[in-house]
Amino acid sequence: MNVLDRAALASLPLLPRPLMRLLSKRYVAGERLEDALERLALLRAQGFPGILDLLGEEIASEAQARAVAASYGEAAQALRRARIDAYVSVKPTHIGLRISEDLAFELYAKLARRCTELDSFVRVEMEDHTTTDSTLRVFERLRRVADNVGIVLQSRLLRTPRDVEALAVGPLSVRMVKGIYLEPPEIAHVEPEAIRRAFVECAQRLFQRGARVAFATHDDLLAERLVALVRTGTIALERYEFQVLLGVRDWLWHTWRDAGHPVRVYVPYGPDWRAYCTRRLRKNPQLFRQVLRDVLLGSRRRPRTT
Ligand code: FAD
Numbered sequence: 001m002n003v004l005d006r007a008a009l010a011s012l013p014l015l016p017r018p019l020m021r022l023l024s025k026r027y028v029a030g031e032r033l034e035d036a037l038e039r040l041a042l043l044r045a046q047g048f049p050g051i052l053d054l055l056g057e058e059i060a061s062e063a064q065a066r067a068v069a070a071s072y073g074e075a076a077q078a079l080r081r082a083r084i085d086a087y088v089s090v091k092p093t094h095i096g097l098r099i100s101e102d103l104a105f106e107l108y109a110k111l112a113r114r115c116t117e118l119d120s121f122v123r124v125e126m127e128d129h130t131t132t133d134s135t136l137r138v139f140e141r142l143r144r145v146a147d148n149v150g151i152v153l154q155s156r157l158l159r160t161p162r163d164v165e166a167l168a169v170g171p172l173s174v175r176m177v178k179g180i181y182l183e184p185p186e187i188a189h190v191e192p193e194a195i196r197r198a199f200v201e202c203a204q205r206l207f208q209r210g211a212r213v214a215f216a217t218h219d220d221l222l223a224e225r226l227v228a229l230v231r232t233g234t235i236a237l238e239r240y241e242f243q244v245l246l247g248v249r250d251w252l253w254h255t256w257r258d259a260g261h262p263v264r265v266y267v268p269y270g271p272d273w274r275a276y277c278t279r280r281l282r283k284n285p286q287l288f289r290q291v292l293r294d295v296l297l298g299s300r301r302r303p304r305t306t
Helices: 003-014 018-025 033-046 061-082 101-117 129-144 162-166 192-208 220-232 249-259 275-282 285-297
Strands: 050-054 086-090 122-124 149-154 173-177 212-216 240-245 263-269
Touching: 003 285, 018 275, 033 050, 033 061, 033 263, 033 285, 050 061, 050 240, 061 086, 061 101, 086 101, 101 122, 101 129, 101 149, 122 192, 129 149, 129 162, 149 162, 173 192, 192 212, 192 220, 212 220, 220 240, 220 249, 249 263
Parallel strands: 050 086, 050 263, 086 122, 122 149, 149 173, 173 212, 212 240, 240 263
Antiparallel strands: none
16 A cells, blocks of 8 residues: 555545545435435436445344344335335345354345345345355355345455356356455455456356356456457346446446446445445555545546546
């Protein structure tokens, strides 16, 4: 981390709430579920279905985990009521993975059952490497009791190609990401090109396994390779989509949508936005510079060089 990043990060807790809210506004729908529903409806009108994320992670008690799972159930129901094409995406430590794997499994399974009734879907997100094994175990248990669940895999981690092979046979839905957590070099790729290569190779292998794959990225270079992959493999539109974060490089998602690719937008909301944004920025200080640059210059414009 360079000196500027260090100074910027040290100043984070000192930023006044209105300034922090301004920084996070383009990336977080708001504090209330209604804010997220409003944003999702606007996106839908532009041809983008959504993903709903209630901000938070690393909860400390079983009661909190149960409350979070209940909020997700209510959110899924509200999406259905508003006829919004969006599903919920849940971090394992937000519904108790650190407390107990059984608790996380129980709450995911209950949410998946509720989402089955609502004809919807649940994505199990992936957090840092200390949770990978337990998250995959919970996911495999879930797959045995529900068919409307998907997982996230991170191309940054050296283990991921093995994880792809180890997943049980059967219907499979995977969101491929690079991985937001800066992991130790002993267990992770550090070079951007190696992370991209691993991303494409894992996606290719997942298609060979018959999986549905979501490409969650804003990296246009990587996206070109993924488009080539689906074209050469004649992968049907139902088997892939791009997924993007609210407010990040909007010009890119419009380009993909206009070229006929499905694009789904991830919309976070919730009262925990400040803590969440601060944790994210601390875990990956380069993001802080990106956010500042995007807020100051806007990310809707296509950059001159890509
Ligand atoms: P990068 O090379 O990191 O980014 C390409 C360009 O996009 C950058 O130059 C920058 O301009 C812009 N950019 C990217 N991210 C941001 C941002 N947050 N703010 C401002 N500008 C940005 N990671 C996990 O570990 N687990 C998950 O469960 C998970 N779920 C995700 C769900 C979705 C829908 C998306 C889009 C990402 C998710 N991620 C998750 C994050 C992912 O792992 C990457 O950290 C993130 O997408 C940035 O990588 P990139 O592929 O966009 O490429």
